[in-house]
Amino acid sequence: MAIHLRKRKQRKNGKISLYLDIYKGKTTTSDGKIKHLRQYEFLNLYLIDKPKTDADKNHNKHILQLANIIKNQRELGLQTHKYGFDSKSDYKDTNFYEYFNSLLEQKKDTSSFNIYKSVLKTIKEFKGDELTFSEITEDFGEKYLRFLQNKKCCGDKKLMTKTIKTYFEIFTYSIRRAVKDKVIKENLVSSIQVPRVKKAKIIYLTEAELKLLVQTDCKHTELKRAYIFCCLTGLRWSDVSKLTWGEIAKETNNKYSIIFRQKKTQELNYLPLSERALTFLGERKTDNEKVFNLPSYTCLNSKILQSWCVDAGVNKKITFHSSRHTFAA
16 A cells, blocks of 8 residues: 645636645456556645745645645554554544545535535534544434524524535445545445425416516625526526626627536536526626626525515516426426
């Protein structure tokens, strides 16, 4: 076995993340091919790319020192395990939050990153800032599930069953991954049943209802503008919230289109814009500025949208995702 400290440049922020590349040897597959066995541990440590100031250089120096200390600890854990000694780092005394953060790091630049962050937040609300794998028993899992079922958000409103199911499945997935990564030896929460989710009714707006919303003021004007724009283009929240003017391309005959990388799939997309959609873009700014100045995605946004609907006389319970259904209708 061998452990190497590796670096990877982040596309989103330009920083350099550090991770451990743990080589565990090789094996021969059933079809005779050689398969190299590797495990990666993301350290949640970052270097400043091309440091210029003394402060930046000192930051990188200390981060590298810390990363090497972790690397040495992992090497010691491998050696004690190899020679049959008891090693705490091999089993349940491992910090759960450190491990979950390594999974979170792998989700950066994906559509599920914010969901993983929310799950981590709820676990800390339930248990506090310290949690080891030895504490994650079947009883812990059942109590955490009940915590999610009783958790309030946006006033007295409870979490939706679908949200509870998603949060708990991500939590149990992290335990399965820990078993696979040999951080722990068994999954004690595998028998807990997550709640079933009934198929939700698809909500969309008619042309007449959309016109009523256009004519009605909304508490958050940018949210209104982005919502209507998405009704006319089918963009997701994750894409419209990061949309920049540099992604709006002018073509021949005064036509415009959006050329963007979809956050959920990471695929490059080309989307022609209708004349109607163009009217909701507003005044063009510099290429790196966002087209819409939107708040963070919370259930408060749904409250604002619902209040807007009531004011417009539209008797439907909408969310921002309803804009995609409206576009598809």
